[in-house]
Each structure stands twice: as structure tokens, then as C-alpha cells.
Amino acid sequence: MHSFMGLGRAVRGLALGMLAATAMATGAVAARPFTAKDMATLDRVSDPQLSPDGRYLAYSVGVVDWAANRVNGTLWIADRRAPAQPPRMLEISTRPAGQARWSPDGTHLYFLSNRGGTQQVWRTDPEGAAAVQVTNLPIDVRSYRLSPDGRTLVVALSVFADCPTLACTKGRQDARKANQVSAVTFEHLPLFIWDDWQAGERAQLFALKLDAAGGVAGEPTRLMTGFDADAPGRPFGGDSDFAVSNQAVVFSALEPGAAWGVTDLEGLYSTPLDGSAPPRRISPVAPGAYGKPTLSPDGTQLAYLAQKARGGGDVRAAVMVRDLRTGADHEADPGFDRSAAGLAWSPDGHTLYATAEDQGRVRLFAIDPAAGKVRPLTTGGQVTGVTAGGDRIVVSQDSLMGPAQLYEVGPRGERQLTAHNAARLADFAFSTPEQFSFKGWNDEPVMAYVLPPQGYQPGRKYPVAFLIHGGPHGSFGDAWSTRWNPQVWTGMGYAVVMVDFHGSSGYGEAFGHSIVGHWGDRPLEDLQKGWSAALAKYPYLDGSRACALGGSYGGYMVAWIAGAWNAPWKCLVDHDGVFETRTMALTTDITGFAEYETDGLSWEKGEAYERFNPLNRVAAWKTPILVVHGGKDFRVPLGQGLAAFTAAQRRGVPSKLVYFPDENHWVLKPQNSVEWYRNVEDWMRRWTGSETVAANRSATAP
Numbered sequence: 188m189h190s191f192m193g194l195g196r197a198v199r200g201l202a203l204g205m206l207a208a209t210a211m212a213t214g215a216v217a218a219r220p221f222t223a224k225d226m227a228t229l230d231r232v233s234d235p236q237l238s239p240d241g242r243y244l245a246y247s248v249g250v251v252d253w254a255a256n257r258v259n260g261t262l263w264i265a266d267r268r269a270p271a272q273p274p275r276m277l278e279i280s281t282r283p284a285g286q287a288r289w290s291p292d293g294t295h296l297y298f299l300s301n302r303g304g305t306q307q308v309w310r311t312d313p314e315g316a317a318a319v320q321v322t323n324l325p326i327d328v329r330s331y332r333l334s335p336d337g338r339t340l341v342v343a344l345s346v347f348a349d350c351p352t353l354a355c356t357k358g359r360q361d362a363r364k365a366n367q368v369s370a371v372t373f374e375h376l377p378l379f380i381w382d383d384w385q386a387g388e389r390a391q392l393f394a395l396k397l398d399a400a401g402g403v404a405g406e407p408t409r410l411m412t413g414f415d416a417d418a419p420g421r422p423f424g425g426d427s428d429f430a431v432s433n434q435a436v437v438f439s440a441l442e443p444g445a446a447w448g449v450t451d452l453e454g455l456y457s458t459p460l461d462g463s464a465p466p467r468r469i470s471p472v473a474p475g476a477y478g479k480p481t482l483s484p485d486g487t488q489l490a491y492l493a494q495k496a497r498g499g500g501d502v503r504a505a506v507m508v509r510d511l512r513t514g515a516d517h518e519a520d521p522g523f524d525r526s527a528a529g530l531a532w533s534p535d536g537h538t539l540y541a542t543a544e545d546q547g548r549v550r551l552f553a554i555d556p557a558a559g560k561v562r563p564l565t566t567g568g569q570v571t572g573v574t575a576g577g578d579r580i581v582v583s584q585d586s587l588m589g590p591a592q593l594y595e596v597g598p599r600g601e602r603q604l605t606a607h608n609a610a611r612l613a614d615f616a617f618s619t620p621e622q623f624s625f626k627g628w629n630d631e632p633v634m635a636y637v638l639p640p641q642g643y644q645p646g647r648k649y650p651v652a653f654l655i656h657g658g659p660h661g662s663f664g665d666a667w668s669t670r671w672n673p674q675v676w677t678g679m680g681y682a683v684v685m686v687d688f689h690g691s692s693g694y695g696e697a698f699g700h701s702i703v704g705h706w707g708d709r710p711l712e713d714l715q716k717g718w719s720a721a722l723a724k725y726p727y728l729d730g731s732r733a734c735a736l737g738g739s740y741g742g743y744m745v746a747w748i749a750g751a752w753n754a755p756w757k758c759l760v761d762h763d764g765v766f767e768t769r770t771m772a773l774t775t776d777i778t779g780f781a782e783y784e785t786d787g788l789s790w791e792k793g794e795a796y797e798r799f800n801p802l803n804r805v806a807a808w809k810t811p812i813l814v815v816h817g818g819k820d821f822r823v824p825l826g827q828g829l830a831a832f833t834a835a836q837r838r839g840v841p842s843k844l845v846y847f848p849d850e851n852h853w854v855l856k857p858q859n860s861v862e863w864y865r866n867v868e869d870w871m872r873r874w875t876g877s878e879t880v881a882a883n884r885s886a887t888a889p
Contacts, residue, residue: 218616220641221678223864225615226669227857228253230607232591233583234286234572238293239534241577242268243313245287245296246593248276248607256858260285262298264313265593265604267579274605277315284309284318286330286426289576291337295401297321299328308340310401322395322403325357329390330419330426335486336433339460340395342407343419343429345388353407356388376446379776381422382819382851390417392429392436394460408462416440420453427529430480430489435459437469437489439478449779451499453478455491471516476502479529483536487511490519490530490539490556499783500660500692501699506530506541508556519556524695527552531573533580540580542570544693547622547634547664551582551596564596569666585667587620587638587674616641618677620665625720627713628689628701635686635717636663637725641677650732650875652676652683653718653756657739659690659706659784660699670853670860671738679868680877682728684721688713704786706740707747707799714744715752730755732875736867738762739823739852743801746831749812750804758874759812760867763823763852766831768800769793776821805834811841813870815863817850843870 231249238245244265249258261280266272277284282302289296290310297310300318306327309318322328322342329343346356363386377385391414393407411418418438419428429438439453455470455477470477476494483490489511492504504526506519519539520527527541528549539554549569554561568586575581581604585591589612594601618638627633640649654671656663663671663685673683687694688710690702702710722730735756737745742764749759765771772781772789782788785795797803812835816828828844835842845866847859854863871877 219614221615221617221674223675223861226672226675227251227860229590229611231258231669232593232605232607235574235581235583235593236287236289237574237576237579237581238289239291239576240293241579242266243293244581244593244604245289247285247287251857253857256856258857259283262287262315264315277311279311279315279318288333290333291335297331297333308342321401324407325353332426332429332431334431334433334460338397339431340397341429341431341436342393342395343390344393346391347387348389348415377448377776379821380447381776382821383422390419390421390424392418392438394462410436410458410460410462411466412462414466415443416445417447421447427479430482432482432486437480439480448777451497451779452476455480481530481532483532484534485536488536490532492527492530497783499780500658501690501696501703503696506539506554519554519559520561521559523561526692529573531575533575534577540573540575542573544662546693547636547662547687549666565601567665569664586665587667588617590667617674618643623720623724625716627716628709633686633688633713633717635684635721637721638673638677638683639727640680640682643727647727648729649680649682649727650877651728651730652681652871653733653735654683654685655714655735655737655741655744656685656691657737657741658692659702659710659740660692662687662691662693664693675864681871684718684728686714686717703784704795706743706784707751710744711747711752718755732757732877734758734760734871734875736760737764739764742823746801747799747804749810750801750807753807753810756810758870759810760815760870761812761831762815763817763820763828764831765823766827767802768796771823771827772796774824774826802834805838808835808838808840811874813843813845813867815845815866817852817854818846818848819851822852
């Protein structure tokens with residue numbers, strides 16, 4: 188299920204949102220502009236986990252250590268039987284902690300921490316005063332799951348397939364670090380995954396027996412001996428990619444021996460927890476991608492996602508349910524033209540909760556697998572996590588109006604449970620987004636968002652940031668982001684326009700697939716028509732002072748626009764974008780994705796690759812362009828950015844290159860994020876003629 192994954196998605200509490208709107212409308216609340224440093228240093232709420240009885244709610248909060256240039260994980264807990272008491276940080280969070288998971292009886296809270304030197308499984312209780320180490324393995328634990336009876340712990344580790352023990356893997360890793368020879372050899376793909384050169388390890392699952400006291404009893408049992416594939420999958424796989432019963436583990440993985448990045452056809456496999464038999468495929472043999480296995484509470488049903496033919500972002504992910512007693516499969520959401528993502532069962536096993544993109548939002552849906560009916564439980568914003576326990580459902584949700592908080596979802600709507608960052612957010616009056624639609628390619632409806640600048644005054648015109656999302660099967664919707672965040676641009680004094688062009692996710696399978704083979708025409712037509720529609724509808728947009736910006740596929744589109752539609756733009760910003768389509772297909776870590784999107788191998792389908800190749804239109808480049816690239820980006824490798832900058836220089840086009848040697852496809856380190864925005868803002872002000880307001884400057888934010 189690969190894509191260029193260029194840009195992340197962009198609810199703050201209702202009261203704060205109303206405060207921001209009121210401040211904009213009346214000017215009654217003194218507010219200062221929101222800056223990149225404000226964004227980068229906010230706490231980050233995620234991963235809600237209800238105890239089985241629904242009483243306790245544990246969750247993660249990422250706290251930025253600005254001086255150390257990193258985000259440290261902390262664990263918090265709320266007692267739902269004492270709603271008047273605010274959530275509290277557990278004492279064990281004096282050292283980094285994350286991925287909290289409850290024991291089946293709710294008496295213990297397990298978590299991951301590197302407080303002992305390597306990342307291991309630890310546990311505490313709801314008081315959270317003391318941490319007890321559970322695993323003590325020589326290598327890091329990547330993720331884990333407990334069996335329903337609490338007697339087995341399944342852990343994901345990166346090991347050498349031919350090493351009989353974990354000590355063997357550790358020894359090889361230590362020897363590699365000590366070796367003065369830096370040469371690395373390869374005889375097959377992949378060379379790298381995301382930002383990591385491959386060195387021979389595989390992600391594999393192991394089972395550890397737990398004694399009555401909850402400690403590990405005996406040595407780990409390897410569950411995937413001889414299985415030539417990763418589980419969980421890399422680079423972003425986790426505990427949602429495998430499910431554990433009292434007897435077996437079900438996991439998703441590529442077909443053994445398949446090259447990562449060439450194919451994304453994952454299957455479902457099952458193997459016993461005692462390691463007595465090798466993994467066997469249990470998903471349909473028909474070509475497709477199958478993932479996110481999720482066992483019902485009573486262990487009789489297995490829910491999973493299924494994509495026909497391939498696992499691309501344009502192919503709908505259907506929710507399937509298998510009766511493990513009979514082996515019969517059926518689709519739980521027929522007729523629902525959206526792709527489910529995360530899955531969770533209700534405690535009674537009668538309902539499935541699924542998140543899915545839907546017209547510029549990510550909503551939570553309830554699915555009745557017996558009746559095949561789907562109903563929405565949330566409206567706006569982006570749901571990023573869901574948990575169910577007792578009679579409660581809790582989600583983490585963000586929006587364009589603020590970062591994630593936790594909400595309880597019930598028959599009367601959503602009730603906010605947390606208020607992290609509230610004191611800091613009170614300083615700002617965020618711009619209120621408005622979604623609009625227009626007729627795009629093929630006269631089909633296309634959705635877009637517009638935001639006025641912070642401090643907007645009727646009758647004035649403002650410069651514009653025209654943001655283009657990546658993927659290309661992605662979306663710039665009603666979501667908060669710690670990377671591309673529209674509220675940072677509105678804080679600079681810019682209006683923002685974002686178009687979900689054909690190919691975007693959340694609008695149905697046909698809409699998503701329409702971009703395949705058409706990277707440079709159908710989405711460009713949508714962007715052109717969306718820009719015209721925005722200028723006609725919103726008179727505060729100054730079309731003579733606008734810059735187009737994009738990352739990944741959005742960066743590709745910026746490079747394409749530079750030669751195909753440069754008249755409206757005073758400047759361009761190309762972040763980690765594709766510049767030359769043929770070499771891109773042979774140097775990215777997901778060469779199979781490039782081949783799918785362009786209908787074949789680059790040496791066999793040369794005309795298709797050249798049809799929308801930005802290199803072929805460099806002769807028409809004239810708009811000043813800022814190129815940004817990460818040195819560890821293997822999704823869109825560094826050479827693409829270097830080539831775009833060199834082409835601009837040789838054409839005599841005003842241009843600038845910003846290089847982050849320690850960042851990948853995304854700029855993640857807090858100080859680097861602020862520096863990214865500083866360069867972007869300087870570039871935009873230089874070419875739009877916008878005045879520099881000291882209070883708006885990212886570099887001077889407190």
C-alpha cells in the first residue's frame with residue numbers, strides 16, 4: 188500500500204474553535220500570529236487506549252525537547268469514573284514511554300521504553316508510579332501484542348533470518364558497527380526502505396511465555412522460521428498488522444521472496460504460538476492486498492481489509508469478516524465507496540469501528556457486519572485513533588482548527604476529554620476554513636478548502652499560498668499537521684487555497700484511480716479551475732501575489748507547473764518533488780508504484796514516462812523556484828531535487844536550494860521544521876512583495 192506519501196493530513200475543542208472564530212469576527216480577543224515554532228513545540232496527543240472495562244483511558248503525549256531537537260513520549264491516564272479529575276501524566280513518564288496497551292484483565296498497563304538502553308516492553312499499573320521491566324532482549328522491540336488470556340506476549344524484532352538466536356543478531360550488528368570497511372553489497376532489491384539502507388535484517392515475530400507474575404518465562408519462540416518476508420511490514424508497520432489469539436498469531440506480509448517496493452500484494456498468514464508449524468496463507472489466493480487483521484473479542488471472527496488487484500492508494504479497501512468456525516468470508520461494507528483504514532471491534536463483537544477518508548475529512552464509521560450497514564459517528568476533522576472498552580468509544584481527533592484532543596463518541600455526538608495545549612492555543616485566533624466545490628476535469632465535482640489570513644479585515648486583499656498535496660492519492664483536508672500546516676501560512680499573513688484534485692483519496696475509487704497515467708493533465712486541469720473558482724468566490728484573494736507550493740507529488744506538480752502553467756505565480760516551492768520521471772522510477776524505494784502509475788517499465792513505456800516529464804518543459808521555466816530536499820529521502824531521492832535546482836540555475840531562473848542532510852521525505856526535527864518555514868516564508872515575501880511583520884517571523888517566535 189505504497190505511495191509517495193508526500194504530505195500529511197492537516198479537532199481542537201469546540202470552545203477554542205468558537206473563540207478563534209469570534210476573535211476573527213469581532214477583534215475582541217487580542218491574538219498574535221501563529222508561527223512555525225508555535226506549531227513545532229505544541230504537545231502531540233495520540234494513541235488512546237481504554238481499559239477493558241472502560242474505566243481508564245491511557246494515551247500518549249509527545250513533548251518537544253527543543254534543545255535536544257526531538258519529541259519525547261509520555262503516558263497519561265484519565266479515570267472515567269472520576270470525570271471531574273483532569274488526566275494526569277504517569278510518574279513512569281520521567282523516562283520516554285509509548286505504545287501503551289492494557290492487560291486483558293485491566294490491572295496492568297504495558298508500554299515500550301528505552302530506559303534500560305534498548306527498547307523493551309515494560310509494565311505499570313493505573314497509578315503509574317513504578318515501572319517493571321518485562322522483556323530483556325539484546326535487541327529493540329519494535330511493537331508487541333498480548334494474547335487474550337494474558338499468558339503470551341508476541342513481539343516484533345529485526346533479526347537476521349539465518350541467525351538461530353537473538354545473541355547472534357546482536358553480535359552481527361555490533362561487528363558491523365565496529366568494522367572499518369564501509370562497503371555494502373546487494374544482489375537483489377530493495378536497496379533501501381524509506382530512509383534506511385538495508386543491511387540484511389528482517390522484521391519477524393516471536394512469542395514469549397509469561398508467568399503468573401507477568402514476567403517472561405523462558406526463551407523467545409521464533410514464529411516465522413524460514414519465512415522470507417517482513418512482519419510487521421516496513422517502514423511504518425506496527426501492532427495493527429498482526430492479531431494474537433490464545434493459540435496463534437495472524438499477520439500480514441508480502442508473499443515470501445517478493446521484493447519490497449516492487450510489489451505491494453500482501454497476504455494474511457497464520458502460525459501457532461508454540462512455533463510448531465510454519466506460517467500458512469489464510470487470505471484468498473486471488474491477487475490483492477490483505478491487511479489489518481483484527482480478531483473479535485470472543486475470537487470467532489477475523490476482520491481485515493482487502494484491496495483487489497493491488498494495494499495502491501487508488502484501490503478501495505473493503506472491510507471483510509471471516510467466520511473462523513466455518514472459514515466463510517463476507518464483505519461487511521458492500522456499497523460503501525470509501526477505503527477503511529484502522530479497524531476495531533466493539534466489546535460485544537457486534538460492531539466494527541473503521542476510520543476512512545471522506546471528502547476532505549477522516550471520519551469514524553460504525554459497521555454492522557451482519558447487516559452490511561455503515562453509519563458515520565463523527566462529522567468534521569480527522570480521526571487518527573479509536574478505542575472501545577466497556578460501553579465507551581474514544582477517538583483522537585484533530586482539525587484545521589487545532590491539534591489532536593481525545594473525545595468520547597456517543598449518541599449525542601462528541602464530548603471533549605482532554606485540553607492539552609489549551610493555555611498556549613488561547614494566544615491565537617486561527618483562521619476558519621471554508622470548503623467549496625467546483626466543476627473540474629470531466630465536469631466532475633472537485634472539493635477545495637480556503638482559509639483567510641489571521642487578522643483578516645473585510646475589504647482588503649491578501650497574498651496567497653496555493654498548497655498542492657502529495658501522494659498523489661492523498662488529501663489536504665480538515666486536518667492538523669506538524670509539517671505542512673495551513674495555519675502557519677495564515678499566521679504569516681497569507682490566505683491559503685488547497686484543492687483535492689482528481690486522484691485524491693476520500694472521494695471514491697473511480698476518482699482516486701483517474702490520475703493513474705494522467706499525472707500532468709487531469710489534476711492540472713483541476714488546479715487551474717480550482718484557482719479560478721477561488722478567485723471568483725473569495726475577493727480577498729490577491730491573484731497577482733500568489734505562490735504555488737507542493738511536496739512529493741505536489742513537488743512534482745510544482746515542477747510541472749513551472750513549465751506548463753507558470754503565469755499566475757510569483758514564486759514556486761518544490762519540496763522533495765519528482766523532476767525526471769524515468770530516473771525516478773529506477774531510484775525510488777517503491778519502483779513498483781512508479782511503474783503502476785505510469786503503466787509499465789520505464790524502458791518499455793518510454794512515451795508514457797516522457798508524456799508528463801517536467802524535464803521536458805524546462806525551456807519554459809521562468810518563475811523563481813525554491814527547491815528543498817532531504818539527504819535521507821529514498822522515496823524521492825536527492826538527485827531529483829538537485830536536478831531541479833541545477834535546471835533552474837542553467838536556465839537563469841532565480842532559484843535557491845535548501846538541503847537537510849539529516850531529514851528524510853519529511854522534515855521532522857523541530858528546529859529543522861522551523862528553519863524550513865523560515866526559508867519558505869523568506870522566499871515568498873521576496874517575490875510577492877509582502878511586508879515582513881516581526882511578530883509573524885518564525886525565527887522570533889517564543
